[in-house]
Amino acid sequence: MTPWYPNTRGSLTRPADKTSQRALVEGRVIPINYVSRKIINRVEEVAMKDSFSVATVSTSWILDKGYYPVVGMDSIGRVKEAVEATYLHLAEEETKYLV
Numbered sequence: 001m002t003p004w005y006p007n008t009r010g011s012l013t014r015p016a017d018k019t020s021q022r023a024l025v026e027g028r029v030i031p032i033n034y035v036s037r038k039i040i041n042r043v044e045e046v047a048m049k050d051s052f053s054v055a056t057v058s059t060s061w062i063l064d065k066g067y068y069p070v071v072g073m074d075s076i077g078r079v080k081e082a083v084e085a086t087y088l089h090l091a092e093e094e095t096k097y098l099v
Helices: 005-010 021-026 034-050 054-064 076-087 094-098
Strands: none
Touching: 005 021, 034 094, 054 076, 054 094
């Protein structure tokens, strides 16, 4: 299985109140409901606590579940986040907090 939805259009790769330039240009801003916003905020909280990006934490969470997410690789920063995600292993309480 290749999960792509969590990172689609950056839903779990940036804080809930941020929108990518690409989404704005393409006019494909995805509305975020209350539950999604709550989850994204938790991912951001864990990321800030551990000094990682939101994208790194969300990718690491998916990898820890045994899946291989589709991630954008159009910048050096995104490549670094993906590599960091392979080394980051969330604590059990962090994983439970994100669900």
